[in-house]
Amino acid sequence: MEDGTDLSPSIAQIVQRLRGSHLHSQLERQAKDCLHRPEIKLESLKEDVRAFLKASGWEKRLQNAVYRELQLPQCHPTTPAEHLKEPLAYMRRAQASWEKRVLKSLNSMSTELGVPLARMRPAGEQKDLANKWNEMGTDEPDLSRFRPVYAPKDFLEVLISLRNPNHDSSEDMTVKSHWGLIQVPLNVRDIPQLRQAYSELNLNNGQLGIDDHACVALHTCMCLHASVVVEQDSAAAQQYSRRGCPTGLRSDLWALTLNSTNQPQDVMHYEQLKAGVIQHDLLVDYLIYKDVKLTASNDDYYFVFEDFLYQQSFTTKPPLLPPMFYQISARPFSKIWPAERFRLNDTGCTIAFIFICCLTLSPNKEMAWCY
Structure with missing residues (x-):
């Protein structure tokens, strides 16, 4: 923060986010429970409660939560969600255009193969998937019918065509201007x-x-x-x-x-996501399975994590279909595509964060050696 004017709104925003967290309810519960302790005096109630929270380690947890919030990009509380994800308008337009192409390809694949975008699994399939949840890498389904949603060349062409309408490239035309195919002016460190x-x-x-x-x-x-x-x-x-x-x-x-903890509510949330995967069969799952099978299973470093990649990719992926599919579908997706399945946890979706998610969600912590 460059000046003091942004200090109060930033603090208020962090406090507002923490008030809706599970940590806030835990702190309140601990503060209420400690009132019955003999060392808590009425005349020094505030100081005694703070001392108890500090001695019991809750103050350190609160500090870690505040530090984590400070690492996130700070913005105005009224900023729209789409602006938080991508602040540049021309980037958002390019993303929306690319998303339409991907969704059109996905819908065409569903029509050509006769595979629904989403369906409820029969009881037998649910039982089989639950039994082999920890060894999905041993399954060898026929995925030859499923083609890639887009070609790498198409994605490269989209990146090459990106242009900032507010940037006049003729002003600083030099030899460096022709370096590289992607001509997007971004502020980077020297x-x-x-x-x-x-x-x-x-x-x-x-x-x-x-x-x-x-x-x-x-x-x-x-x-x-x-x-x-x-x-x-x-x-x-x-x-x-x-x-x-x-x-x-x-x-x-x-x-x-990362302030990633293994709390009972985290395990419960993961079990809810797992139940959603077992109950609902999505076309996207086949694409993820094929992608992991063709990459991680053939890699000398990642093949041992194949089962974990399946589990975390299925349970932590964002929804690939926008809300318009809820209206145009003859069978409403809200009944067969629960939102709980796609609520991203705090560990992200990259391979490194997937490994950390495997570690923090696994009770026996057998993944510790990979770090």
Whole structure:
């Protein structure tokens, strides 16, 4: 924040988001329960409750939640949701046009193959999928009929055609203007700024996990990272991880940096998403299955995570059909396509975040070695 005028709205926005979280209800419950403790005095009620929350670790959880909110892009509370996702208008128009092409291709595939976009699975299929949920990689369905929704060349042509209408390229026409196929003016850091932002990656600085043989203070670094995990401080975890993570602490440090916890409500939410996948059969699931089968299963590094990729990709994907399909469909999707199935959790959809999601949602934490 550059000046003090943005301070109050930003704080109010963070407070508003935290008030609707599960952490807020937990803090209220803990504060009410501690009123019956003998060390809580009426004359110093506020200070005693704060001291109890601090001693019991709830203050640290609140600090981690606030730190996580501060890492998110700050915007005005009245900003529309589509502007939060993409602030540039010409980018939103290009995205909408590309989405229409993808949806048209998806609808055409559904018509050609005679496969519905969504249907309720029969009881037998639900039982079979539930039994092999942890070993979906062993299943070999015939996916030869399902073609890609778009060709990489088509997507490249869309990227090449992107132009900012507010940018006059004739003003700074140089030799560099013809470098690259994608001519989109974006504000990026120059080399000095990158060196300053990523100073920890300087060749003169050692990195844990890479330069362990040359790191004299390896034992000290290990103890320091272990103390960060014990303190459960997200800001400290992110700061110390810039110099690398010890192999045995990577899972804990990454989960702490993302403030990703394994609470009972998280497990319950995952079970709800899993139940939605088991109950409803989507055309998109076949495309995801084929994509993972052709990529991860043939990769030397990711093939061991094939089953986890299926599970997390099926349960955390966003809806690919816009609301218009709810009106034009003869069978309303609201009855067979529950919104709960597509509510994204906090761990994202990239492979790295899928692995972290596997780790934090797995009770036995067998995935810890991959970090």
